[in-house]
Amino acid sequence: MQIPSGNPSDPISIMYPGHNSSKMCNPDTTHRIYFEKSHEMKQLEDESVDLVVTSPPYPMISMWDDLFTSMSPEIGLQLNTENGWIAFDMMHTELDKTWGELYRVMRNGGLVCINVGDATRKVGNEFALYSSHSRITELMLQHGFHALTGILWRKPTNSPNKFMGSGMLPAGAYITLEHEHILVFRKGGKRVFATEKERENRRKSSYFWEERNRWFSDIWQDLKGASQILDPEGPRKRSAAFPIELPFRLINMFSVKGDTVLDPFLGTGTTSVAALMSQRCSIGYEMDEKLSGIIHERITNSGSISNAYLMDRVLKHREFVSNQQELGKQFKYHNDHLGVPVKERSEQYIELNLVKKVSPIEPGRHYTTIYEPVKPLPGRR
Numbered sequence: 001m002q003i004p005s006g007n008p009s010d011p012i013s014i015m016y017p018g019h020n021s022s023k024m025c026n027p028d029t030t031h032r033i034y035f036e037k038s039h040e041m042k043q044l045e046d047e048s049v050d051l052v053v054t055s056p057p058y059p060m061i062s063m064w065d066d067l068f069t070s071m072s073p074e075i076g077l078q079l080n081t082e083n084g085w086i087a088f089d090m091m092h093t094e095l096d097k098t099w100g101e102l103y104r105v106m107r108n109g110g111l112v113c114i115n116v117g118d119a120t121r122k123v124g125n126e127f128a129l130y131s132s133h134s135r136i137t138e139l140m141l142q143h144g145f146h147a148l149t150g151i152l153w154r155k156p157t158n159s160p161n162k163f164m165g166s167g168m169l170p171a172g173a174y175i176t177l178e179h180e181h182i183l184v185f186r187k188g189g190k191r192v193f194a195t196e197k198e199r200e201n202r203r204k205s206s207y208f209w210e211e212r213n214r215w216f217s218d219i220w221q222d223l224k225g226a227s228q229i230l231d232p233e234g235p236r237k238r239s240a241a242f243p244i245e246l247p248f249r250l251i252n253m254f255s256v257k258g259d260t261v262l263d264p265f266l267g268t269g270t271t272s273v274a275a276l277m278s279q280r281c282s283i284g285y286e287m288d289e290k291l292s293g294i295i296h297e298r299i300t301n302s303g304s305i306s307n308a309y310l311m312d313r314v315l316k317h318r319e320f321v322s323n324q325q326e327l328g329k330q331f332k333y334h335n336d337h338l339g340v341p342v343k344e345r346s347e348q349y350i351e352l353n354l355v356k357k358v359s360p361i362e363p364g365r366h367y368t369t370i371y372e373p374v375k376p377l378p379g380r381r
């Protein structure tokens with residue numbers, strides 16, 4: 001990995017039409033975490049967030065029963081008396097407090113990506129599918145968001161499918177549930193990049209052609225789940241984390257450098273790390289303060305991970321270029337910043353910056369990051 005000496009990249013300064021400069025993420029990036037419920041995000045001004053990437057606790061997945069019951073004891077009572085559908089409704093009522101608040105804090109044109117899994121569960125004598133993705137879609141539409149095409153995330157697995165039901169005897173077996181959803185919503189119409197400065201920053205935030213082809217597919221099958229194992233002595237036995245690549249892709253698909261990314265169900269801080277890696281600012285809300293140590297560790301260790309990851313992106317692109325060139329394909333353009341041939345005009349402007357330093361301002365709660373440019377890879381034009 002080549003990390004040049006030299007100055008950190010110029011401060012990012014992005015203006016939004018109709019928004020004042022106090023809402024800019026400037027300079028470099030800042031990362032804030034609030035240990036409270038996201039039902040009311042009182043630290044956030046109206047229309048101050050560009051993108052939400054999140055994964056809530058999944059209703060009717062038993063690992064979250066206690067958490068939902070802590071929010072509303074009636075949920076536990078309904079589960080104990082085998083009223084699965086009432087419990088399911090009440091769990092969504094809790095999550096919905098956050099969805100409503102998101103509408104207030106999102107800018108017009110901003111996107112919300114929600115990763116959620118449906119649940120299959122036997123309550124009393126009834127085995128049923130509890131479809132959280134359709135319930136959340138319904139609720140988000142009621143708040144005024146528009147639904148866009150989402151992604152079906154089917155995790156590759158090494159273990160054989162766990163079939164349920166009557167084995168090979170017809171009519172009584174169940175289809176295995178091995179996918180999750182990434183729902184995508186927008187507040188208002190398409191985002192406008194009104195000034196030349198904004199458009200330039202947007203160009204610098206582009207991604208490679210071959211990444212576009214994978215990322216904008218409606219099925220992701222190439223993304224493994226994250227390891228769920230946490231320190232057995234720690235606050236939680238399973239992390240319920242998504243893999244870093246999931247928020248990283250969504251952040252790079254749906255925001256530009258310097259934007260503010262919010263995760264209202266932050267967990268172990270994966271979205272904050274992905275935002276930091278992508279030169280975006282982040283805000284996270286997490287009700288479980290015991291996770292602050294894990295979040296601190298992840299954010300402070302993110303510099304070297306981030307730099308290795310970005311350089312790997314460039315190396316993978318190089319590999320793609322050589323494979324294509326071997327097949328006789330031509331590359332019309334060149335990205336001088338990264339020192340690589342590219343296929344499309346917009347890829348010429350991609351600018352990747354390495355993390356120079358992550359500084360805790362208040363450990364577990366507030367960090368700043370400065371960046372420096374990637375040195376172009378040596379080799380032919």
Ligand SMILES: C[S@@+](CC[C@H](N)C(=O)[O-])C[C@H]1O[C@@H](n2cnc3c(N)ncnc32)[C@H](O)[C@@H]1O
Nearest residue numbers: 037038056057240241242265267268270286287
């Ligand atoms: C599925 S986990 C998120 C995991 C996260 N994506 C990660 O990679 O670590 C959901 C998290 O939301 C938190 N949570 C649940 N309800 C909340 C609320 N109303 N406000 C803030 N955090 C909440 C839980 O404590 C849990 O850590």
